[in-house]
Amino acid sequence: DAKTTQPTSMDCAEGRAANLPCNHSTISGNEYVYWYRQIHSQGPQYIIHGLKNNETNEMASLIITEDRKSSTLILPHATLRDTAVYYCIVREHNAGNMLTFGGGTRLMVKP
Amino acid sequence: NAGVTQTPKFQVLKTGQSMTLQCAQDMNHNSMYWYRQDPGMGLRLIYYSASEGTTDKGEVPNGYNVSRLNKREFSLRLESAAPSQTSVYFCASSEKLTAHYGYTFGSGTRLTVV
Numbered sequence: 001d002a003k004t005t006q007p008t009s010m011d012c013a014e015g016r017a018a019n020l021p022c023n024h025s026t027i028s029g030n031e032y033v034y035w036y037r038q039i040h041s042q043g044p045q046y047i048i049h050g051l052k053n054n055e056t057n058e059m060a061s062l063i064i065t066e067d068r069k070s071s072t073l074i075l076p077h078a079t080l081r082d083t084a085v086y087y088c089i090v091r092e093h094n095a096g097n098m099l100t101f102g103g104g105t106r107l108m109v110k111p
Numbered sequence: 112n113a114g115v116t117q118t119p120k121f122q123v124l125k126t127g128q129s130m131t132l133q134c135a136q137d138m139n140h141n142s143m144y145w146y147r148q149d150p151g152m153g154l155r156l157i158y159y160s161a162s163e164g165t166t167d168k169g170e171v172p173n174g175y176n177v178s179r180l181n182k183r184e185f186s187l188r189l190e191s192a193a194p195s196q197t198s199v200y201f202c203a204s205s206e207k208l209t210a211h212y213g214y215t216f217g218s219g220t221r222l223t224v225v
Contacts, residue, residue: 034213043115043201043216044154087153098144098169099214101153 004088009106012082018075020105022088025069031092033064034099035073037084044087044101047073078109113137115217117202123223124192132187132220134202142205143185144169144214145177147198154201160185161207192224 005023012018024033035047048055048062050071055062061074075082087104118133136143141162146154146169156169160179174196176188185204189196199221203214 036213041219043203043218044214045216046213049213098156098159099154100156100170101146103153 004090004102006086006088006103006105008103009108011108011110012075012078014080014109014111015077018078018082018107018109020073020075020086020088020107021070022073023070024088024090027068027090028092031090033062033068033071034089034091035060035062036087036089036099036101037082038087038104039081039084047086078107080109080111083107083109114215115202115204117200117217117220119220120218121221123225124189125225126193128192129188129190130192131189132200132202132222133184134186134217135184136202136204136215137183138204138206138215139182140204140215141182141207143179144203144205145175145185145187146201146203147171147196148201148219149198157187157200189222192222194224196222197224198222 032049032051034049036044038044047059050062050064064071085104085106087101115136144159145157148154155171157175158169158177160166163182166177178186199219201219202217205214
């Protein structure tokens, strides 16, 4: 699996958009970008995933650059409950390829 | 909508003691996983079960054994606990190994070995 690089921590004001970057410059053509988050003391929670196109769901938007070497997770209106560690994971979609979690970005949403 | 249930939530063991962590899912998922998370670190895969009747080693299997009891249940056993196994243990499940829509995680078991 390609490695990912994320900032260790970020702050965001409540109600503003939170933009979390992820670099994955060695991503291969059949690897997907996944985002999970882990709220303090809880198990990780799936947010969104994508291959090439931008994706949006009820939780977030995922913007993937045209060369696929980086992506940005956008929480459009961050709330205090979005304070968590956010993990960007690239993973080939085939059997035997498990989710591998790195250090992630600790997002602090402030009032 | 229980999802993935882990028991116990907290446990303190003495070095050398054994114990089994239990995990059950009610989503009819085929694949199940055990991860550990040390303080300030990401999750590391211990063992996984692609389907009922199969288990395979992950990144850090030493000191652990697993049993896929049936489709619902996947247990993790520490035969002789060591302080290095102090960690938070998460169980997860997915529809299958190649599940796009991700894993569902339990709330974790916090284990301290003294």
